[in-house]
Amino acid sequence: MQLDELKQKFEQFLKQKGYKVTKSRLELIDKIASYGSHFEIEQLVVWVSNQDKGVASRSTIYRTVKLLQEFGAIREVIKLGNRTIYEFIAGKPHHEHLICVKCGKIIEFYREDIEEIQDKVCEEYKFTPINHRLEIFGVCDGCSHSLV
Amino acid sequence: MQLDELKQKFEQFLKQKGYKVTKSRLELIDKIASYGSHFEIEQLVVWVSNQDKGVASRSTIYRTVKLLQEFGAIREVIKLGNRTIYEFIAGKPHHEHLICVKCGKIIEFYREDIEEIQDKVCEEYKFTPINHRLEIFGVCDGCSHSLV
DNA sequence: AAATTATTGCAAATGAAATTCATTTGAGCT
DNA sequence: AGCTCAAATGAATTTCATTTGCAATAATTT
Ligand SMILES: [Mn+2]
Ligand SMILES: [Mn+2]
Ligand SMILES: [Zn+2]
Ligand SMILES: [Zn+2]
Numbered sequence: 001m002q003l004d005e006l007k008q009k010f011e012q013f014l015k016q017k018g019y020k021v022t023k024s025r026l027e028l029i030d031k032i033a034s035y036g037s038h039f040e041i042e043q044l045v046v047w048v049s050n051q052d053k054g055v056a057s058r059s060t061i062y063r064t065v066k067l068l069q070e071f072g073a074i075r076e077v078i079k080l081g082n083r084t085i086y087e088f089i090a091g092k093p094h095h096e097h098l099i100c101v102k103c104g105k106i107i108e109f110y111r112e113d114i115e116e117i118q119d120k121v122c123e124e125y126k127f128t129p130i131n132h133r134l135e136i137f138g139v140c141d142g143c144s145h146s147l148v
Numbered sequence: 149m150q151l152d153e154l155k156q157k158f159e160q161f162l163k164q165k166g167y168k169v170t171k172s173r174l175e176l177i178d179k180i181a182s183y184g185s186h187f188e189i190e191q192l193v194v195w196v197s198n199q200d201k202g203v204a205s206r207s208t209i210y211r212t213v214k215l216l217q218e219f220g221a222i223r224e225v226i227k228l229g230n231r232t233i234y235e236f237i238a239g240k241p242h243h244e245h246l247i248c249v250k251c252g253k254i255i256e257f258y259r260e261d262i263e264e265i266q267d268k269v270c271e272e273y274k275f276t277p278i279n280h281r282l283e284i285f286g287v288c289d290g291c292s293h294s295l296v
Numbered sequence: 297a298a299a300t301t302a303t304t305g306c307a308a309a310t311g312a313a314a315t316t317c318a319t320t321t322g323a324g325c326t
Numbered sequence: 327a328g329c330t331c332a333a334a335t336g337a338a339t340t341t342c343a344t345t346t347g348c349a350a351t352a353a354t355t356t
Contacts, residue, residue, distance in 0.1 A: 020302055020353050042343075057305045062344065079227035082313070082343070098275045109269050114262055118284060121257050126289035127246045134282045136266060141274035168322055168333060190312075205336045210313065230312075230344070 001091035003033055006073065013071045024056040028064045029073065031055060038077065038087050038106055041065055078106070078135055096133070100140035107140070149239035151181055154221065161219050172204040176212045177221065179203060186225065186235050186254055189213055226254070226283055244281070248288035255288070 010029055011021050031048055032039070044065075045058050056064065065086065068074040078085035078099055085106075096114070098107040114134065122129045158177055159169050179196050180187070192213075193206050204212065213234065216222040226233035226247055233254075244262070246255040262282065270277045 018302090022303065022353070024304075059306080059345080060304060063303085084343085098270065098273060098277075100275075101278065107273050107275065109273070111265055111269065114265050117259055117262050117265075118282075121259065122246065122284065122286065125246060125255050125257070126292070127248075127255065127284070127286050128292055129246075129284050129286040130249065131286075132282065132284040134266075134280065136270065136275070136277050136280040138270065138275050138277040138279075144274075144276055166333090170322070170334065172335075207314085207337080208335060211334085232312085 003030065006033075006090050010068075010071055010073070014067075019067070024060050025064055025067070027055050028061065029068065032065075032068070032074070032088050033090070035088070037089075037092070038085050040083060040085055075131070077133060079133075080135075080137075096136070098136045098138065098140070100143055101137050102139055102143040102146075105140045105142070151178065154181075154238050158216075158219055158221070162215075167215070172208050173212055173215070175203050176209065177216065180213075180216070180222070180236050181238070183236070185237075185240070186233050188231060188233055223279070225281060227281075228283075228285075244284070246284045246286065246288070248291055249285050250287055250291035250294075253288045253290070 007026060007029055010025070014021050014025065028048075031051075032044065035044060035047065041062060045061050048055050048061065065074060069076070069086075073088060073090040075087050075089045076084055077087045078097055080099065093110065094115075095108045095110040098109065099105075100107075118129065118132060121127075155174060155177055158173070161167075162169050162173065176196075179199075180192065183192060183195060189210060193209050196203050196209065213222060217224070217234075221236060221238040223235050223237045224232055225235040226245055228247065241258065242263075243256045243258040246257065247253075248255075266277065266280060269275075
C-alpha cells in the first residue's frame, strides 16, 4: 500500500470517528513511516524535534501514536523492561519477533502453523482473539560468537 | 515442589551468589507464594503492608521480586499497557496466556507444538532462546455474552 | 466569517520503578 | 556473646515514560 493511499484512509478514519484532520497528524504518519519499522516513542520525539521545526510536540506525538494504533497502522510489538517498541505495520504482513538481549537486534518471523494452533486454542476456550504477540528473547548468532 | 524445599533452594541460591539470607526475603517468598499466581507488584505492596507489620517495605518488595526473577521463581508474564503482571512459577510447568481485555481474566494454556515450532525457528536463525512469552489478547467467553 | 468544537503545546501531574543514604542486620571471626 | 564489616533495609527522593489540564489555536460546521 502506498503512503498516499494510507494517508487517505487515515483521513477517512479520522472523519468517520469525528476527529479532525490536522497538519500534525498527517505529517506524523509520514515521519513514522519513514523512520524505520521498529521504534520507541522517545526516539521518535528526538528525531522529529531535531528535524523541521513545528511538526508536533511530545504530547501530540504520544497522542498520535495512540490514534495510529486505533487506526491499525501501528502496533506495540515488544515490551522489554520498561521500554515499549512499536512497529509501523501498514501494508506489512503479520509476524512475530526474536529479540537479542545483548545487542537489541530484532529478527522477524512468521509461522502459519503457530497462528493455526492459536486459533484452535482460542476456540477451545471460546475466547475471541483480538491480537497477539509472541516475543522470543535470547542471543543472536552474532552475539553468541562475540567474546564481549 | 514444597514451599519449604523452595525456600531451601532460595537460601542456597542467595548464599552461592554472596547475598544474605534475610527475614524479609524468606517471608516475601511465602507471601508471594500465597498471594495467588498472577500479581502486580503494587497490589502485592498493598496486600503485604495491610497484613502483619514489618514484612518488607516497598523498596524491598521491588528488590526481592527482581531477586526471585533471577532465582527463577517468578516471571514477567503479561505486559499490558503500562502494567506488568508477574507470576509465581516455581513448580509450575511452562505455559502461555489468553488475556481478556474486558474483565482481565487470565487463561493459561500450553501447547507442545508451539514450543517445537519456536525451537525450529530459533535454529533456523541460529538464535539461542532464553525465554519467550506468548500473549493472546481478546474477549473471554463470559464477556462475549455479557451485554455491558 | 462567525460560531462551534477538537487539537495543540506547554507545564504540571502521575505512577511504576530505581536509587540514595543513614541506619540496621546477617555472617564470619574471636 | 561481642566485634567487624559488608550487605540489606526503609523512607524519602529521583527518574523516566506517559498522561492530563488548560489556555491558545486551528479545523469544521453553520
Ligand atoms: Mn516487526
Ligand atoms: Mn500463568
Ligand atoms: Zn545480538
Ligand atoms: Zn472477560
